[in-house]
Structures are given as structure tokens and as C-alpha cells.
Amino acid sequence: MKKLTPIALVCSCVVWVFIFLSGCKKAEPAPTLTPVISSIVPMQDTVGAQIVINGSGFSTMTSANTVTFGTVQAMVVSATENKLVVVVPAGASNAPISVSVNGTTGTSVNSFTVTDLIQPLKVKSFSPLISGVGYGVKITGTGFSANNSENTVTVNGVAATVLTSSSTELLFSVPLTATTGKIVVTVNGKSVLSDSVITIITATITTIAGGAADRLSDGSGSSAGFYGPAGIIGDGNGNFYVADALNNKIRKVTPDGVVTTYAGTGAAGSLNGDISGATFAQPNSFAFDSHGNLFVSCNLNRNIRRITPDGTVSTFAGDPNGDKGNIDAVGTDARFGLPLGITIDKNDNIYVVDLLNNAIRKITPDGMVSTFAGGGAAGSKDSTGTFASFNQPQSICMDTHNNLYVVDLGNRKIRKIDEAAHVTSFAGSGEPGFKDDSAAYATFLEPMAIVPDASGNFYVTDGANQNIRMITSNGIVVTIAGNRRWDLVDGVGGYASFSQPYGMTIHSNGDIYLTDNYSGTIRKMVVR
Numbered sequence: 277m278k279k280l281t282p283i284a285l286v287c288s289c290v291v292w293v294f295i296f297l298s299g300c301k302k303a304e305p306a307p308t309l310t311p312v313i314s315s316i317v318p319m320q321d322t323v324g325a326q327i328v329i330n331g332s333g334f335s336t337m338t339s340a341n342t343v344t345f346g347t348v349q350a351m352v353v354s355a356t357e358n359k360l361v362v363v364v365p366a367g368a369s370n371a372p373i374s375v376s377v378n379g380t381t382g383t384s385v386n387s388f389t390v391t392d393l394i395q396p397l398k399v400k401s402f403s404p405l406i407s408g409v410g411y412g413v414k415i416t417g418t419g420f421s422a423n424n425s426e427n428t429v430t431v432n433g434v435a436a437t438v439l440t441s442s443s444t445e446l447l448f449s450v451p452l453t454a455t456t457g458k459i460v461v462t463v464n465g466k467s468v469l470s471d472s473v474i475t476i477i478t479a480t481i482t483t484i485a486g487g488a489a490d491r492l493s494d495g496s497g498s499s500a501g502f503y504g505p506a507g508i509i510g511d512g513n514g515n516f517y518v519a520d521a522l523n524n525k526i527r528k529v530t531p532d533g534v535v536t537t538y539a540g541t542g543a544a545g546s547l548n549g550d551i552s553g554a555t556f557a558q559p560n561s562f563a564f565d566s567h568g569n570l571f572v573s574c575n576l577n578r579n580i581r582r583i584t585p586d587g588t589v590s591t592f593a594g595d596p597n598g599d600k601g602n603i604d605a606v607g608t609d610a611r612f613g614l615p616l617g618i619t620i621d622k623n624d625n626i627y628v629v630d631l632l633n634n635a636i637r638k639i640t641p642d643g644m645v646s647t648f649a650g651g652g653a654a655g656s657k658d659s660t661g662t663f664a665s666f667n668q669p670q671s672i673c674m675d676t677h678n679n680l681y682v683v684d685l686g687n688r689k690i691r692k693i694d695e696a697a698h699v700t701s702f703a704g705s706g707e708p709g710f711k712d713d714s715a716a717y718a719t720f721l722e723p724m725a726i727v728p729d730a731s732g733n734f735y736v737t738d739g740a741n742q743n744i745r746m747i748t749s750n751g752i753v754v755t756i757a758g759n760r761r762w763d764l765v766d767g768v769g770g771y772a773s774f775s776q777p778y779g780m781t782i783h784s785n786g787d788i789y790l791t792d793n794y795s796g797t798i799r800k801m802v803v804r
Contacts, residue, residue, distance in 0.1 A: 309333035311341075311375040311382035320389035321364055326353060327388075329360040335377045345388060346371030364390065370422060370443065387422060395419045395443070397463055399470045404712055406475040406748060407450050408756035410770025412439065413459075413474065415446040421463050431474060432457025450476060452768060477746065478804045479756040481772035484789075485533045486797035487764065492523050492542070500535035502527065505791035505798065507561035507617070507725075507779040509570075516781065516789055517570065518798060519559040526559055526572065526583075529798055539583060546577045546596055554589035556581065557598065561671065561779070563620040565641075571626055573615040579608075580615060580628065580639065593639050602633045602652065603645075610645035612637065617671030617725070621678055629669045629682065635662075636669065636682060636693065649697050656687045656706060657699075664699035666691065671725045671779075673734075681734065683723045690726060690736065690747070703734075703747050710741050710760070718753035720745065725780045727788065735788060735803075737777040744777060744790075744801065757801060764795040774799075
């Protein structure tokens with residue numbers, strides 16, 4: 277054999293090393309793809325059934341694909357880059373499916389439904405049973421879809437918007453044109469009817485006067501201006517009188533929305549005489565007696581003024597100079613702390629809410645002032661006469677049975693007083709809030725005024741909540757207007773907005789007129 281020279285030997289070794297190293301060089305790794313699930317066939321099946329997952333980025337090795345139904349891992353039967361056959365695992369729940377390959381994961385957009393878990397479609401209950409337009413109603417039952425778009429809800433045939441959903445609960449908003457009737461829930465082509473009827477209250481809000489930048493302007497409709505309007509009352513002929521508190525005037529609004537100044541010069545004072553020259557200091561509330569006299573509570577004057585049909589203003593009860601106190605006496609010898617809401621009975625007895633004295637005062641037709649209920653100290657005690665207690669009572673009304681209803685602002689309650697002066701709690705738990713419920717459990721935030729209708733229902737302005745609450749004749753509190761946004765928007769129910777609704781009065785036809793204090797407007801509410 278021919279011997280290799282040293283140089284040849286070295287060259288030969290280099291060649292072999294190069295060949296060896298070239299053969300050992302690692303191949304470049306293939307890029308990692310994120311699995312994508314394009315479809316699942318079928319989208320629902322029983323535990324143990326085989327389903328097909330179509331997509332891309334899967335591994336052809338079955339063991340390299342990890343498939344989970346929610347959090348439960350499934351067995352992969354076969355695999356290609358675009359299709360996996362898997363078994364629905366025991367313990368799986370209705371949830372999206374995920375596929376993980378080499379540390380990357382893709383998840384289905386929609387949930388897979390395990391049919392073993394499907395309950396029959398059923399409406400068990402809904403709450404509340406009475407609702408205004410635009411407010412939420414919760415349905416409880418079984419067989420609903422967790423996907424909003426797969427649930428259809430109608431109220432007496434009108435489609436509603438489903439807000440949230442689960443297999444046992446649906447929340448929907450009462451549609452604008454809904455009327456009283458039954459609720460129908462439809463899921464994947466199957467429908468079920470509620471056993472009970474939902475009562476729909478439609479309250480339509482319009483602005484009839486006020487809102488002008490000049491808050492002391494007479495005019496028609498929106499060209500008129502008010503400044504802090506408080507109480508309001510109708511005269512039975514379609515006209516309304518408004519306590520324009522911060523203007524120290526009483527304004528008159530005709531049926532077609534024309535606003536004029538009825539009484540008061542605008543100067544703060546307690547000057548009596550003709551309505552054109554008389555002065556008031558923050559007039560607050562009104563009551564007409566059977567002779568057509570208009571009684572006005574003036575909170576800063578701390579007295580009750582009387583305006584006769586011929587336009588003469590006088591001080592009927594309380595100190596003419598506005599001195600405060602708590603004295604039961606006749607006429608101007610009596611003293612009030614801060615008189616606000618007033619109402620009158622069929623015998624022309626006037627009942628006055630005295631906020632600072634935490635009392636309800638009574639004034640007979642001949643001017644005798646006495647304390648009808650409330651002991652003076654702030655409290656929430658139900659009892660009789662002066663043994664009962666109030667906390668900053670705000671306003672008052674009377675029903676057809678001569679029962680008084682007092683908005684007890686500091687207690688966030690409505691209190692009831694019968695003819696024997698026995699005081700009970702009528703509505704409100706006393707906790708501040710915004711909850712519709714039965715009267716004892718409902719909550720108010722800033723109740724301001726109350727009026728009854730001919731059917732035994734009551735309406736309450738809840739100023740800080742920016743809405744109107746209704747207490748039905750069977751003792752259910754329901755919100756019928758306002759969306760808790762501080763604004764001036766006309767509309768129906770929850771589509772309307774207020775800026776601190778304050779005083780209210782009700783027309784003989786059932787329409788309600790109210791003052792919107794901050795916006796300086798007079799609003800009309802038609803309830804059907």
C-alpha cells in the first residue's frame with residue numbers, strides 16, 4: 277500500500293472532519309403555528325360522543341394535540357393538520373373548546389353544548405311583575421342559552437333586547453312599544469310562555485314650559501324661564517300655579533303653556549296687599565280651599581299666606597315678619613320652624629309639613645294652629661300624634677279616605693297618618709338607595725313630593741335618583757320614568773331624563789304635572 281505523505285494525511289483528515297460535521301449539522305426547526313378552530317361538528321352532543329374539530333395548525337400526532345372542553349381534557353382519536361376527532365369527556369360543561377399544540381392555543385368563538393346538561397326550556401318566574409318601559413326585567417328558568425343571540429324574548433308580542441344571559445337567567449329591557457301581557461322566551465327554535473302576566477306602565481314625559489336662559493321671563497313654552505320651581509297646583513280649569521321659589525314669585529301656566537307672573541314683585545319679603553305688589557320669600561307649596569282661596573307656604577317667611585279669588589294677599593298663620601318657632605296658637609300668633617308641603621281636607625283644614633320642627637301642623641278654617649303629629653325630635657317612630665317622630669318631613673298629600681301621606685325626607689320613607697293621627701310607615705325601608713320592591717323593602721334616595729291618583733296609586737318624585745317612582749295600590753314600588761341621568765330629555769319611561777324632579781300635582785284626567793327644579797321647567801307625565 278502506498279503511504280500517504282504527512283501533508284496528504286492532514287488534508288485527508290480535514291476532509292473527513294468536514295464531511296462528518298456536515299452530516300451532524302441540525303436541521304432548522306419548522307415555524308410553530310397557532311391552532312385555529314374554524315368549526316365544530318356538531319356544536320352539541322352527549323358525553324362519550326365523537327365530534328370533529330376543523331381548522332388549521334393541528335399536529336398530525338394525536339398525542340401532540342391537547343384538547344379541552346372548558347377545563348376538562350378530552351381524548352384525541354385521530355389527527356391531521358386540519359381535522360381532529362375527539363371524544364366529549366365526562367365532566368365537561370357548556371364551554372368553548374381549546375386546542376393546544378407545542379405551547380400555543382386556539383379557542384373556539386362559541387361554546388360547545390353538552391346535551392346531557394340541557395334542561396327543558398322553562399320560565400319559572402320573572403321580576404319585577406310590574407315594570408316601566410326601558411327598565412330591566414330578570415327571567416329565571418331553565419334551558420336558556422349562555423349566548424345572548426340565541427335567546428329571543430317578547431313582551432306581549434313585542435321583541436325585547438336581551439342584555440345578559442346564562443342557562444338559568446335572562447335579563448332584558450322592556451321595549452318601547454310593549455304592553456301588558458305574557459312573556460315568551462324562544463331558544464334555538466323552541467318557545468315557552470310565562471304563566472304570569474307582566475304589567476307594563478307607560479309614562480310619557482314632555483316639557484310644556486320653561487328652560488329659557490333668562491330664568492325670570494314670561495312667555496310661551498320654552499321661551500319662559502323659572503328659577504328653582506318647587507310646588508305646583510291646578511285650579512281645575514286647566515291652569516297651573518307654580519311656586520317659583522328663587523324668583524320669589526307665583527307663576528301661572530295656561531293649558532297651552534303660556535307663562536305669566538301671577539303674584540309677587542320678585543323682591544324677598546312678606547308684604548301683604550294686592551297680588552301685583554305683595555312679596556314672598558321662597559314660596560314652596562299650595563292648597564286650594566272650597567272657596568277658591570289659594571294658600572301658600574313660604575319657607576323663608578316661615579308663614580302661610582292666603583290669596584283670595586279677588587287677588588288679595590294676607591298672612592293667614594305664622595309670624596308676619598318671618599320669626600321662627602314652635603308655637604300652637606291662632607293665626608299670626610302661631611310660629612313655624614320651616615313650613616313646606618301643605619294639603620287641605622274636605623272641611624278646609626290645612627295640614628302643613630314643618631320641617632325644622634319635625635312635625636305635621638294643622639290649621640283650622642278659623643286659623644287655629646295645632647301640632648297634629650310629631651314630637652319635635654328627629655326620629656322614625658310609629659305611634660300616635662306627638663308620640664310619633666319624623667326626620668325632616670318634606671311634603672304631604674291626602675287620599676279620598678282622609679289619610680295623610682308624608683314624604684319623610686330624612687328617613688327616606690313615606691309615612692301614613694290616619695284621621696286619629698296614628699302614624700305608620702307606608703313605603704321605604706329607610707336605607708338610602710334605588711330599589712324597586714314591595715313597599716317595606718323598596719329604597720328611595722331623596723323623595724320630594726307625593727300625589728295620589730283615583731285608583732289608589734301614589735307617585736313620588738325621587739330627586740337625587742332623577743326619576744319618578746310609583747307605589748301601586750297593592751303596595752309595590754316601581755320606577756316608571758327617568759334613567760338616573762341628570763339631564764332634560766323628553767321620552768317614555770327609562771328613555772326620559774330629569775334634573776331634580778320636585779313638586780307634583782295631578783289633573784282630573786289623571787295626567788301629572790311636575791316641576792323639574794334644576795332645569796327650571798314644567799313637565800307633563802301621561803301614565804297608561
